[in-house]
Amino acid sequence: MKNLIVIKIGGTAIDQLQPEFFEQLRLWQQAGRKILLVHGGGREISALTQKLQLPVKRENGIRITDQAALQLTRMVLLGQTQPKLLTQLLQHNLTAIGLNAADQQFLQGELLNFTKYGYVGRITAVNQEFLKPLLPKQIVVLAPLALLGDQWLNVNADSAAAAIASLLQADELFLLTDVPGVLKAGQVLPTLTAAAAQCLKAAKIITTGMQPKIAAALQAARCGVTHVNITNQLSAAGTQVIQKGDL
Numbered sequence: 001m002k003n004l005i006v007i008k009i010g011g012t013a014i015d016q017l018q019p020e021f022f023e024q025l026r027l028w029q030q031a032g033r034k035i036l037l038v039h040g041g042g043r044e045i046s047a048l049t050q051k052l053q054l055p056v057k058r059e060n061g062i063r064i065t066d067q068a069a070l071q072l073t074r075m076v077l078l079g080q081t082q083p084k085l086l087t088q089l090l091q092h093n094l095t096a097i098g099l100n101a102a103d104q105q106f107l108q109g110e111l112l113n114f115t116k117y118g119y120v121g122r123i124t125a126v127n128q129e130f131l132k133p134l135l136p137k138q139i140v141v142l143a144p145l146a147l148l149g150d151q152w153l154n155v156n157a158d159s160a161a162a163a164i165a166s167l168l169q170a171d172e173l174f175l176l177t178d179v180p181g182v183l184k185a186g187q188v189l190p191t192l193t194a195a196a197a198q199c200l201k202a203a204k205i206i207t208t209g210m211q212p213k214i215a216a217a218l219q220a221a222r223c224g225v226t227h228v229n230i231t232n233q234l235s236a237a238g239t240q241v242i243q244k245g246d247l
Ligand SMILES: Nc1ncnc2c1ncn2[C@@H]1O[C@H](COP(=O)(O)OP(=O)(O)O)[C@@H](O)[C@H]1O
Pocket: 009, 010, 011, 012, 013, 040, 042, 158, 176, 177, 178, 179, 181, 182, 183, 184, 205, 206, 207, 208, 209, 210, 211, 213
């Protein structure tokens, strides 16, 4: 989709959005760019899980999601995180609409590995006919959930944003997080290839939530999204994740 920018905002990053973020969205909209926001909410899901004295189980940065965890995830993402982001957009006079996977079968998915992760999926289809007329007029805000038939699936938000950007052939994907990019010895790496990421993972320099983020970014770069950046602000390039011939 021409002129499309997909921005993923991590659960922590939502609480740290600066006025410049909203100003940039406004400038892009005025310039005719289409904007789709995918929000996380992992920290809030874990907080509620702990409050209810249930175990928080993760593997490779992915939440192991049984029925109870799925219910909590849906509650937090659609009842707490998404309205919080929509309210901030409203406060900055930006027109936005929040959608979930079940609206016109908006986001469809498939299971990742039920034995390992439970009801965790990846996004396989976006209802483009429904989306197209919405996008020029408003910012579309999405939670990282998908439907397989009538079964809801929890999707890592980085993976959701990358899949959506790939399926829609976005020009740009920003993975906004709470760090200025991929760090090595305290410095932001300006670029990152798959091969470099593998070495840094083996050296335990890339750990926890940064692992699925980089995997998602590489996937989007491979699928033809022209610019893929991991950063903490839209005005800073942070780390550009690039597709190389050595994958
Ligand atoms: N090499 C690295 N560079 C930067 N952050 C890293 C690295 N390795 C692990 N991390 C961790 O990854 C976190 C970002 O992932 P995550 O917490 O899942 O963010 P988000 O909620 O925005 O998706 C950082 O806050 C940091 O703690």
